[in-house]
Amino acid sequence: MSQRVTPRSSRTSRLRIRASVLAAGLGVSVALGAGVANAADTTAASGVASAVQAQAAAQAKAAQAKAAAAKKAAEAKKAAEAKAKKAAAAKKAAAKKAAPSWIDPVKKYRxxxxxxxxxxxxxxxxxxxxxxxxxxTPVLAVHGGTVVKAGGNGAGDGPAYGNAIVIKHGNGTYSQYAHLSRIDVRIGQVVKTGQKIALSGNTGNSSGPHLHFEIRTTPNYGSAIDPVAFLRAKGVKV
Incomplete structure (x- = not known):
């Protein structure tokens, strides 16, 4: 029986081939592991980026909503202020319309x-x-104006008037109040319609307590016109 002998060179070649295969396999495993690691890193980075973008989008949306709410609130406030201003103007106009421009010089008279x-x-x-x-009795300014005369001796028009006041109303119109017991205004003072300017009395040439009232075209005696007709023309029910 003969024994087969394998040449040494042949065995060496096979060993080299096996080593090469093992090395190749090892390289493939290493490369595959590195690829898997890289893929995992890429996925994680992508997830972080998506989260950051989502957070930024949410913050931007919240900021827009806040700005829109602030704008809406500002517009509502502006509208409310405009409404209040309009209501105040209407109230003022109504009050002005309701307030008489001219009035009687006293109340409850004969x-x-x-x-x-x-x-x-x-x-x-x-x-x-x-x-x-x-x-x-309180004596009232029949219309707004400026006091141009005030004092005794008829405020310069003579002792028959006693204590007297003359008010300039503009447009060549003056009102005079005489026989007063007390004067509550001074020359140069601006008075409003209905303001108390004096108390009635019985001073000067008077037959009893009363108010002598005139409408004049100048501040002085001698320029009087019918005061009742004048006041009635102004809407006063004398």
Whole structure:
């Protein structure tokens, strides 16, 4: 029986081939592992980026919503202020319309001696309208204006008037109040319609407590016109 002998060179070749195969396999495993690691890193990075983008988008959306709410609130506030301003203007206009421009010089009176009435009490005829009221009755400015005369001796128009006041109203119109027991205004003072300017009395050439009232075209005696007709033309129910 003969024994087969394998040449040494042949065995060496096979060993080399096996080593090469093992090395190749090892390289493939190493390369595969590195690829898997790289893929995992890429996936993780992508997930972080997506989360950051989502957070940024959420913050931007929240900021937009906040800005929109602030704008809406500002518009609502502006609209409310405009509405309030309009209501205030309407109220003021209504009050102005309701407030009379001219009024009676006293309240709760009785008309006595009238304008141009003849009699022994006056030099010629009566220069105004008398309002019979008790002494101490508040005397009111029939219209807004500026006090141009105030004092005794008829405020310069003579002792017959006693204590007197003259108010300039503009457009050549003046009002005069006489026989006063007290004067509450001074020359140069601006008064409003209905403001108390004096108390009625019985000073000067007077037959009893009353207010002598005139409408004049100048501040001085001798320029009087019918005060009742004038006030009625202004809407006053004298």
């Amino acid at each position: 008309l006595s001696a009238s304008f141009a009435q003849a009699g022994g009490m006056w030099q010629s005829t009566h220069s105004g309208q008398d309002f019979a009221v008790p002494s101490g």
